[in-house]
Ligand code: CDP
């Protein structure tokens with residue numbers, strides 16, 4: 716029996732991708748892969764090793780050498796970098812500030828894309844990121860492009876940071892940082908954040924998490940029957 720479909724979810728920061736992707740994966744007994752966490756882990760490794768942020772070759776070497784693993788946790792997916800847990804450290808503002816520049820380095824993207832394709836090879840996977848439907852899994856039968864207003868996305872991240880006890884800036888500053896990252900991600904030369912021509916756009920601004928999960932589940936079921 717087939718293990719299931721490849722489901723690609725892309726969109727800007729804090730649109731709800733990972734929250735929804737995790738729940739959809741659970742519902743269908745699929746694997747979940749957070750590709751943003753992979754770029755964040757590379758960024759953390761580069762920062763921890765004190766590597767010059769302009770040295771693309773050294774940064775690419777780090778991307779090739781580090782080992783990134785995921786393990787299911789009670790409430791969130793746990794992320795490990797060379798065997799050490801970095802679930803929370805990859806969410807630090809210093810990582811958020813630098814991740815888009817590091818994710819724009821072609822050799823870093825090449826390495827991550829290869830790793831992501833291997834993870835998704837057998838299907839039965841929900842993968843979220845920026846370029847999954849366009850570059851990583853262009854043949855995925857289900858592609859969702861998830862959006863929400865910048866204000867709503869900043870509000871969600873603000874509430875989430877507070878709840879997790881993560882040091883946060885003001886709501887206005889958070890919105891500016893998110894918009895800046897969206898701009899960098901959408902305008903980079905390689906694999907920019909864009910909607911794949913065959914992706915379904917889902918605006919979650921006024922939707923609850925359950926409503927978004929239900930909407931995507933319906934789409935998957937329709938494809939599973941084909
Ligand atoms: O969770 P949040 O929306 O803040 O971002 P993320 O999904 O953790 O991704 C962090 C950053 O990694 C993004 O802003 C992109 O610069 C980069 N990224 C990417 O370039 N390609 C992906 N497939 C996923 C993330």
Ligand code: CDP
Nearest residue numbers: 728729730731732733734871875922923924
């Ligand atoms: O992965 P991405 O950056 O796109 O977003 P996320 O980390 O899944 O969602 C950011 C925050 O928005 C989380 O705290 C979610 O609980 C919340 N959220 C929401 O309030 N309503 C939705 N429809 C989706 C997410």
